[in-house]
Amino acid sequence: MISKMTITNIHVIDQDSAYDFYVNKLGFKLVDDIPMGPGTRWLTVSPPDQPDLQLVLFPVRVSKMFPKEVAESLIDLIKKGVFGCGVLTCKDIFATYEELKAKGVEFIKAPTKEFYGTEALFKDDSGNYFSLQPINNFDNENNI
Amino acid sequence: MTTEQYPKVYLYRRIVQAKLYIDKNYSEKIDLDNISDEAHFSKFHFIRLFKSIYGKTPHQYLTKVRIEKAKQLLEQGNMISAVCNLVGYDSLSTFSGLFTKAVGKSPNQYASDFRQRKKNIQEKPLAFVPKCYAFMHGWSENSNFEEVKK
Numbered sequence: 001m002i003s004k005m006t007i008t009n010i011h012v013i014d015q016d017s018a019y020d021f022y023v024n025k026l027g028f029k030l031v032d033d034i035p036m037g038p039g040t041r042w043l044t045v046s047p048p049d050q051p052d053l054q055l056v057l058f059p060v061r062v063s064k065m066f067p068k069e070v071a072e073s074l075i076d077l078i079k080k081g082v083f084g085c086g087v088l089t090c091k092d093i094f095a096t097y098e099e100l101k102a103k104g105v106e107f108i109k110a111p112t113k114e115f116y117g118t119e120a121l122f123k124d125d126s127g128n129y130f131s132l133q134p135i136n137n138f139d140n141e142n143n144i
Numbered sequence: 145m146t147t148e149q150y151p152k153v154y155l156y157r158r159i160v161q162a163k164l165y166i167d168k169n170y171s172e173k174i175d176l177d178n179i180s181d182e183a184h185f186s187k188f189h190f191i192r193l194f195k196s197i198y199g200k201t202p203h204q205y206l207t208k209v210r211i212e213k214a215k216q217l218l219e220q221g222n223m224i225s226a227v228c229n230l231v232g233y234d235s236l237s238t239f240s241g242l243f244t245k246a247v248g249k250s251p252n253q254y255a256s257d258f259r260q261r262k263k264n265i266q267e268k269p270l271a272f273v274p275k276c277y278a279f280m281h282g283w284s285e286n287s288n289f290e291e292v293k294k
Contacts, residue, residue, distance in 0.1 A: 007274065034269050036283050042273045056277070064282045094153070095197045098160040 007044070009058040010085055013075055013126040015043050018057040021125040025103045026088075028055070047088065079127045081108075086130060093118050093134040100132075158183040159193050166202065170209045171232045176202050211246045214239070218255040227251065 012018035022028045028045040031054050036042055039061075044054040060078065062071045077083065090096040093111050097120050101107060108129060109121035117137030123129045162183045166174065179202065180190035194202050210231040217227040225236055233239040243251045264271070270278055278284070 032272060034265055034272055036269060036273070036281070040281070040283075042269075042277070065280050091199055092197045094156045095160055095163075098153075098156050099163065102160065102164060 005053060007054045007056060009056045010124070010128060011060050011074060011078060011083070011126070012057050012124070012128075013060060013078060015041055015057055015059050017125045019043060021105075022055070022057065025100065025105055081123060081127045081129055083128050084131070085124075085128045088130050088132050089135045089138065090132060091135060093120060093132060096132060155193065156197075158185070159190075159197055162190070162194065162202065163198065163205070166206050166209060170206060170213060171230055173232065174206060176206075207242060208246070211243055214243060214251065215247065215254065218251060219258050221255075224251045224255070 010018070010022075019030075019033070022045045023030050027048055029048060029051065031044040031046050031051075032042055033044075034042040040059075043057045045057065046052075046054055060066060060071055060074045062068045066074065097107065097111050100122065105122050107120055107122045109119070111118050111120045111132075118134060119137075120132040121129055122132060162179050165179060165182075176191075177187055180187045183190055185193065191201050194200075194205070198205055200208065210233070214227050214231045217230055218224070222230070224240075228236050228239040231239070233242075240251055243254070247254055249257070270283060273283065
């Protein structure tokens with residue numbers, strides 16, 4: 001039986017920029033930033049209240065994992081905003097929206113009341129997007 | 145509902161600005177009375193609204209910000225007495241007490257543990273990376289991790 005998610009990837013275009021976005025703007029906690037050789041870092045962050053989940057800020061570049069054409073296609077799709085990376089929850093969506101907006105985060109949807117609750121959408125520095133929702137969107141027993 | 149239409153947007157903006165003020169000025173002698181005045185709230189109303197949004201009073205939040213910053217400064221190798229002042233405390237015992245209560249270890253122990261971990265990373269960086277990722281990246285014990293040694 002699977003017990004929990006421990007590590008997941010966010011494919012990013014530039015690790016320095018991603019560090020600034022996730023740590024300084026979103027307020028995620030830096031877990032590890034370990035140089036692994038020229039131009040390569042093991043860079044992971046965690047949501048502030050979820051230290052046991054690490055997001056690997058995984059650079060897309062030509063490598064053993066990504067042949068040239070794959071890396072180029074992936075970067076293109078990320079920049080186009082094709083990839084949704086999940087739902088981030090907060091105590092108060094309006095305050096979080098105002099704070100992130102003040103820090104320069106680009107929203108593609110302001111807090112909007114949907115049939116499933118209030119939701120906003122924002123992009124990271126690479127082009128990946130996240131849904132932002134108040135934690136009580138998930139409190140409803142009908143969601144379970 | 146657009147941005148400008150959600151309930152009490154002006155209240156949210158004032159509280160968020162107060163929170164950002166604390167984030168930026170944690171090292172100063174922050175007077176929470178002044179913050180509530182600048183936000184055009186009574187002190188009581190300000191504290192109540194701030195807590196309803198952030199789950200902490202402004203004072204509790206300021207302490208949290210200072211402790212988090214202190215952790216970073218200790219990780220950078222600063223002396224504990226300097227860190228104490230840099231995060232806005234005059235009293236080392238007050239700072240140490242708050243730090244220990246929040247972090248679960250003293251500033252000295254925290255700095256020592258961080259140095260040890262850093263040393264371990266420098267000696268064996270691959271021990272801190274899941275093997276599956278190391279394999280995917282082609283990182284091996286024979287890789288050149290010169291940058292890590294710095």
